[in-house]
Amino acid sequence: MMHLLLKFAAICRSGDLRVSTSEVIDAVTHLQWVDFSDETGFKAALKANFAKSRREQGNFDRLYHLFFHEMQTSTALDPDGEQTVEQRQIITQLQENEMLTDPIDSALIDFLKGDPAAFLQEIYNLENREEYSSPALKSNLGQLSARLAVMLRINALKGAIGEANTGGRSGDSQSAERLLGRLDRAYKMLTEDNRPNNDALKKVRSNETHFRDIGERSFAALSPAEIVQMQEIIKKLVRKLRDRMGRRYAAGSRRYLDVKKTLRHSGRFQGIPIEIKYRQRPLKKTKIIALCDVSGSVWSAARFMLNMLYSMQDCFSAVHSFAFISGATDITEIFEKYEADKAVEKVLSSRKIEFGALTDYGEVFQQFRRHHMHLVNKRTTVIIVGDGRSNYHNPREEILADIREKSRRIIWLNPEPEDFWHTGDSEINTYKAYCHEIRPCRNLNQLVDFVEDLVL
Amino acid sequence: MEFESIDDVMKRLEKAGYIASREIATVVFLAAAGNKPILVEGPAGSGKTELARALSTCMNRKKIRLQCYEGLDEAKALYEWEYAKQLLYTQMIKEKINDLISEADTIADAVERIADQEDAFFSERFLLARPLLQAISADDPTVLLIDEIDKADPEFEAFLLELLSEFQVSIPELGIRKAKHIPMVVLTSNNYRDMSDALKRRCIHLYIDYPEPALEAKIIRMKLPGIEQRLADKMIVVINRIRELDLKKRPCISETIDWAHALAVLRIDEITREAMSDTINVICKYRSDADMVKASMDRILH
Numbered sequence: 001m002m003h004l005l006l007k008f009a010a011i012c013r014s015g016d017l018r019v020s021t022s023e024v025i026d027a028v029t030h031l032q033w034v035d036f037s038d039e040t041g042f043k044a045a046l047k048a049n050f051a052k053s054r055r056e057q058g059n060f061d062r063l064y065h066l067f068f069h070e071m072q073t074s075t076a077l078d079p080d081g082e083q084t085v086e087q088r089q090i091i092t093q094l095q096e097n098e099m100l101t102d103p104i105d106s107a108l109i110d111f112l113k114g115d116p117a118a119f120l121q122e123i124y125n126l127e128n129r130e131e132y133s134s135p136a137l138k139s140n141l142g143q144l145s146a147r148l149a150v151m152l153r154i155n156a157l158k159g160a161i162g163e164a165n166t167g168g169r170s171g172d173s174q175s176a177e178r179l180l181g182r183l184d185r186a187y188k189m190l191t192e193d194n195r196p197n198n199d200a201l202k203k204v205r206s207n208e209t210h211f212r213d214i215g216e217r218s219f220a221a222l223s224p225a226e227i228v229q230m231q232e233i234i235k236k237l238v239r240k241l242r243d244r245m246g247r248r249y250a251a252g253s254r255r256y257l258d259v260k261k262t263l264r265h266s267g268r269f270q271g272i273p274i275e276i277k278y279r280q281r282p283l284k285k286t287k288i289i290a291l292c293d294v295s296g297s298v299w300s301a302a303r304f305m306l307n308m309l310y311s312m313q314d315c316f317s318a319v320h321s322f323a324f325i326s327g328a329t330d331i332t333e334i335f336e337k338y339e340a341d342k343a344v345e346k347v348l349s350s351r352k353i354e355f356g357a358l359t360d361y362g363e364v365f366q367q368f369r370r371h372h373m374h375l376v377n378k379r380t381t382v383i384i385v386g387d388g389r390s391n392y393h394n395p396r397e398e399i400l401a402d403i404r405e406k407s408r409r410i411i412w413l414n415p416e417p418e419d420f421w422h423t424g425d426s427e428i429n430t431y432k433a434y435c436h437e438i439r440p441c442r443n444l445n446q447l448v449d450f451v452e453d454l455v456l
Numbered sequence: 457m458e459f460e461s462i463d464d465v466m467k468r469l470e471k472a473g474y475i476a477s478r479e480i481a482t483v484v485f486l487a488a489a490g491n492k493p494i495l496v497e498g499p500a501g502s503g504k505t506e507l508a509r510a511l512s513t514c515m516n517r518k519k520i521r522l523q524c525y526e527g528l529d530e531a532k533a534l535y536e537w538e539y540a541k542q543l544l545y546t547q548m549i550k551e552k553i554n555d556l557i558s559e560a561d562t563i564a565d566a567v568e569r570i571a572d573q574e575d576a577f578f579s580e581r582f583l584l585a586r587p588l589l590q591a592i593s594a595d596d597p598t599v600l601l602i603d604e605i606d607k608a609d610p611e612f613e614a615f616l617l618e619l620l621s622e623f624q625v626s627i628p629e630l631g632i633r634k635a636k637h638i639p640m641v642v643l644t645s646n647n648y649r650d651m652s653d654a655l656k657r658r659c660i661h662l663y664i665d666y667p668e669p670a671l672e673a674k675i676i677r678m679k680l681p682g683i684e685q686r687l688a689d690k691m692i693v694v695i696n697r698i699r700e701l702d703l704k705k706r707p708c709i710s711e712t713i714d715w716a717h718a719l720a721v722l723r724i725d726e727i728t729r730e731a732m733s734d735t736i737n738v739i740c741k742y743r744s745d746a747d748m749v750k751a752s753m754d755r756i757l758h
């Protein structure tokens with residue numbers, strides 16, 4: 001049992017679950033207390049130790065099923081899964097085949113033998129590949145072609161199995177069938193969508209009608225006068241948010257005795273400290289990092305979003321703002337230096353932003369990670385404003401996953417109507433697996449809702 | 457061992473008014489046997505808090521609850537000195553203190569003399585024990601519910617982690633307090649933010665989803681023993697279809713129970729369009745949600 005469990009733990013690790021030694025030890029202890037014939041209990045015990053959040057459970061279920069059911073080796077739960085002599089013969093021939101010496105081949109042969117760890121590792125490496133392509137040649141072809149290479153190896157192996165089978169004396173086609181079936185499984189795993197469960201994602205769709213007309217019309221359809229009116233509303237809104245935060249901390253702050261103040265006040269009562277004075281607790285430092293898409297596809301919304309970010313930075317001390325198209329440009333200073341209108345103009349004409357370039361979210365995240373990740377900690381709320389349209393570049397979702405891990409929350413505001421979210425080059429479906437909250441934000445009512453709901 | 461078997465957990469929880477799936481019972485059993493905290497995740501209203509209550513009932517232990525919120529700190533979670541009471545006492549025994557320092561030659565000497573008496577002021581009498589200290593100092597084993605830990609700050613999580621690994625606290629004025637019994641700890645989270653790896657490693661994990669139809673039917677029959685089987689089954693089908701809609705707030709178990717009560721009071725035993733319209737406000741909190749259900753009525757009822 002110990003051996004089986006260690007093996008499964010190794011597979012979980014290759015499959016991107018974080019399983020520590022202490023968790024393996026706990027699982028060993030726990031398995032003493034469950035009955036192996038009761039699979040629900042067996043699986044529940046492993047799951048409770050190896051997948052410690054809802055987000056990881058889908059991946060766990062997949063790996064569990066792969067190892068304990070599909071692999072069907074003698075090591076697994078199913079004793080009938082023992083490989084036949086013919087199967088072993090075919091595998092030996094594959095191992096001796098001089099055409100199959102690629103590391104991927106040996107990972108696949110291990111997979112055929114019932115040990116998926118090396119193959120899972122290959123998939124993991126594929127998904128977390130860094131792109132080294134030159135900026136002129138951007139695409140996610142690197143990842144695709146690496147995947148394609150693995151598919152070709154799978155086909156090569158299939159061919160070799162066919163040959164080994166007809167060349168062999170027994171010609172037991174059933175054994176070959178089973179091995180081929182297993183390769184099909186490997187092929188499927190390569191293309192499987194393996195994003196974390198994110199059913200805790202807060203999706204906000206409907207919204208209150210705070211303002212008629214001006215509140216309901218999309219940002220793009222507002223007149224200059226309305227735009228000014230709207231900026232006022234946004235400013236007031238953010239101030240209200242700040243007051244709300246301030247009040248909340250004040251309420252929780254009356255707890256430390258202020259000795260000096262108390263004694264000073266006791267003078268009035270002949271030195272008796274009747275009135276107890278408390279020290280004001282410092283306000284909690286809330287940090288916001290805002291990333292705002294300013295590319296053509298969200299042009300009309302960007303103005304308002306920048307306005308909102310401007311107000312936020314004005315009201316809260318620790319706000320960092322970035323504008324992006326195909327790289328993350330720090331605009332915090334511009335916001336600090338100029339008043340609102342001017343600042344937004346400055347941003348929208350900044351030479352540091354490549355206005356002519358194609359939007360590339362993957363590259364934006366990559367640059368953000370490289371230069372600004374140190375700004376992110378568990379106090380940070382990350383607000384991303386954008387439509388997620390990335391021109392079919394590599395989305396680099398693993399970087400967003402990394403940001404999630406280091407921050408407190410990620411909120412995504414999408415200025416596109418929801419009906420379009422899943423069309424064309426939108427990666428919003430990919431990214432939403434790593435957000436805590438996602439909302440359409442294309443008119444004032446939705447913006448008001450967002451700020452009123454915001455807890456920092 | 458606290459429980460004899462997984463079945464024993466199921467049976468005893470049920471007696472305490474909680475219908476547990478086999479997964480839930482397994483994790484509870486392992487946590488109790490291994491003295492490990494359980495970290496329970498799940499949508500709002502899926503029965504996380506209720507599980508802790510039922511555990512305290514069926515284990516015959518006192519339940520101590522710490523509700524988490526932003527800004528929660530040690531003073532509210534662990535202990536606090538009662539300054540007001542201390543000050544009051546110093547005033548009441550002013551004479552005694554004066555006696556004590558009257559013979560002192562210097563201020564330093566006077567302070568020294570008072571310091572000798574410090575113990576009297578930093579004693580049990582002036583210590584206000586908050587839930588965590590209560591659980592640690594309890595004479596009998598307890599169930600400690602740390603509810604909605606995702607609402608607390610990360611710093612508090614780090615502090616809690618230390619407590620959960622040592623089950624002892626150091627009170628500078630009094631020394632180290634070690635738990636007489638390790639409490640059964642249940643932490644719940646609605647996933648407002650992610651828990652740290654360190655905390656997850658300390659705990660064994662349980663996800664409580666909306667219950668399987670059979671379980672939910674059982675819960676309803678437990679709460680409303682008189683309900684007709686056919687009606688209960690139909691209700692569950694309808695509720696699950698409503699849960700599939702894109703609502704602001706999906707109906708959870710308590711909404712199903714409330715709905716069953718409402719139907720009983722109105723003597724409705726057939727779920728028709730009219731019945732739905734009359735009772736929809738029990739299922740949906742928001743008007744926009746109710747409207748969405750009404751708009752999808754055909755799909756929900758057939």
Ligand SMILES: Nc1ncnc2c1ncn2[C@@H]1O[C@H](COP(=O)(O)OP(=O)(O)O)[C@@H](O)[C@H]1O
Pocket residue numbers: 473474475476498499500501502503504505506507644675709710713
């Ligand atoms: N398994 C169950 N058995 C019996 N009642 C349950 C069960 N799960 C939930 N309930 C009912 O649902 C209500 C809401 O559950 P609660 O524990 O408050 O949810 P949560 O803490 O997960 O938000 C409880 O008051 C209880 O009546």
Ligand SMILES: [Mg+2]
Pocket residue numbers: 501504505506603644
């Ligand atoms: Mg609760």
